Amino acid sequence: MGKDLKRWIAAAALTVAAATQAQVLDEALDAPARAHVVNEFARRLTAQHVDPARAKAAADDIRQRLARGEYDQQTTARALAIRLTRDVAAIAPDRHTYLEYVPYDLADERQRPQPPVQSADNFGLHKFETLGAHIGYLQISRFAPLTRPAADAAARFMDQAADCAALIIDLRDAGGDGQAMGALLSSYLLEDRRSYFFKDKQIHLHDQLDRSGRVVEEFWTSADVAGRRYGGMKPLYLLVNDRTSGAAEAFAYDLQQYVKRAVVVGSPTAGDARVSVKQRVSRQLQTSVAMTRASNVITRANWEGTGVQPDHMTAPEQALNAALALAQAAIGR
Incomplete structure (x- = not known):
């Protein structure tokens, strides 16, 4: 030939x-x-x-x-x-x-893109550093599904904040569907403050409800976690913007609503409080339908459409400086 x-x-x-x-x-x-x-x-x-x-x-x-x-x-x-x-x-x-x-x-499994390796970005736990005098800064890029390796990474990540006098968690641009990861991280930041004498080891944060109002999934803090906790009393600030979505919003809303545990700084979040299911309808089309909605245990409401509303409204690019000033004032530095 x-x-x-x-x-x-x-x-x-x-x-x-x-x-x-x-x-x-x-x-x-x-x-x-x-x-x-x-x-x-x-x-x-x-x-x-x-x-x-x-x-x-x-x-x-x-x-x-x-x-x-x-x-x-x-x-x-x-x-x-x-x-x-x-x-x-x-x-x-x-x-x-x-x-x-x-x-x-969609019918050919061989053509489906491979899911990303969850550990490639440390499960969205991006970085920790200290800013000035004993103020911790944690940056989270996404809330990953909660697996044993992800929980171990969360323990290492949060342990670094335990000695800080104040803590800033940056959720700007963060998303993800890992509401269970959000509940685990909340375990390092909350303690039961409803009673001085009787304290529950676990705190009920929010539920996912179906169209009839039935609870289909509950999210609680964990009674026992690996590593040290930051604790439920020291100053805590969360940075948000209009690209903060999904599980990141749930994390911010729950911490804001639980006896005002966190001060939210920035601009309103995306307003994404529902969970969907995708189903194939043709060779290249699939429907996505929102089937559940979040319901915070304290407010019995959520942030759908409106977003999480900051306690301290500021331009997102100025949020870190604003939170740093608030933290310095809180700890007297």
Whole structure:
């Protein structure tokens, strides 16, 4: 076989592979396929969403739009995902409810991206340092799922703060779904202050409730933790901004509400207090529907939509300086 022919075959193979990949990258949807996606999304909204009234209104709306032919021009997975997400969000806005397009075949496990290695960034526990006279600074980039290695990393991370006179925890840009990690970290920062004589070893922080108000998951501090605790009395400051989301918001809200344990500094957070479930609906589309909502044990409310409101409002880029000044004043330095 000549070299030119070999090169042509190789080029042809690459062309076919590229064409196949292009087809996979944006699934074509005919009228029946679009109807299936819209109706199935509407069904899941009605049956599963944590806010039944708004979800039903959104489901009715997209069914009516389908019947009027408003989705006739959305002939690919990507285009339909953008349009349906926009239409649903106009009636039932939340960060967890949308139609998601993915650039691979959901039915083929080999094409799914590999999940990130959780320990690669020390489970989101970014750094510890001291600022001036005995003021600790902890930076958290995300709240990872709580595993034994993650708990061990949290113990090493929090142990460094035990000798500090004041502590600043930086949650700016932090997110993640690890609410259990947030509860574990809270264990190093809280103690029962409801009674002078009788102190519980564990503190109930918040729950996740389903659409009927039933508790589906509880989050408590741990009675026993590895390493030393910072304690429940020394000054504590949390830095937040509009990209502080998910489990980071739960952590901030719980510490703020429990007898004002923490002073929150910065700007309002993202307002993300729900948890979703994703389900495949076509080769390249999956629905994401918010199925539970947080409920703080003290307020019986959450931060959905409004965000955690800072006690000391300031521009996020100035939050560290503001918290440092507050900490220095608190410890008399």
